[in-house]
Amino acid sequence: MKQLLTNIRNCTLCEEHLPLGANPILRANKNSKIVLISQAPGRVVHESNIDWNDQSGKKLREWLGVSEETFYKDKNFAVLPMAFCYPGKAKTGDLPPRKKCAPQWHQRVLNHFENDPLYILIGSYACKYYLEGKENLTYRVKNYHTYLPKYFPIPHPSPVNRFWRSKNPWFEMEVVPELQQLIKNKLS
Structure with missing residues (x-):
């Protein structure tokens, strides 16, 4: 797993299309209990080199x-x-x-997990890639x-998605408590 992560962090597959250059950001351990699959790092995360180190992460x-x-x-x-690199604005x-990124690297990383982790699919890109069918994110x-x-599919926590959250208050009232309990059980 360590060598694979090093290889991914050195990837330049899309570099010519990236406004800030390649800077793959990911983290994993063969014993990870929960895998967060989201869309791509934002500019703040790209600059800090720390995943989810922004308002979305909070x-x-x-x-x-x-x-x-x-x-x-x-x-x-x-x-x-x-995608492991910031795609641009x-x-x-x-x-x-x-x-x-996903076709090139995901399955290789997934093959290294040993303890049947929970996969939290964050946003429509992850859901479309991993779940069959044509249902929309809300469904x-x-x-x-x-x-x-x-x-466990969830919306992206970006401030841009505040409108989705305001139109779907059931998510934070009903789904989030279930998610928190599942996380608590998985981590204990």
């Missing part, structure tokens, strides 16, 4: 019900974005993740229990 840790200390232990959480939020999040025990 909201994500709140949803998961974990401290920073617990979150940043790779035996607890692995971080495996759909779009009109609202960031550009979509580059499509080369998948609302019906999260049908994807358990392997997957």
Whole structure:
């Protein structure tokens, strides 16, 4: 696993398309209990080299019900974005993740996990890649229990998604407590 992560961190597959250059950001341990699969690091994360070190990460840790200390232990959480590098800015939020990373690297990383981790699919890109069917994100999040025990789909915690959260208050009232309990059980 360590060699594989080193290889990924040295990847330059998409470098010519990246406005800030290649800087793959991920973390994993063969014993990780939970794998966070999201879209791609944002600019702040790219610059700090620390995954989820931004407002999205703050909201994500709140949803998961974990401290920073617990979150940043790779035996607890692995971080495996759909694209490992910052893709650039779009009109609202960031550009979509580059499509080369996940097919190139994900399965190789997944093959190294030894303890049947829980995969939290964060946002529509991760859900579309890992879940069959054409259901939209809202449907998948609302019906999260049908994807358990392997997957748990959630929206992206980005401030850009505040409108989705305001239109779907049931997520934080009903789904987040279930997610927190599952995380607590998995980490104990």
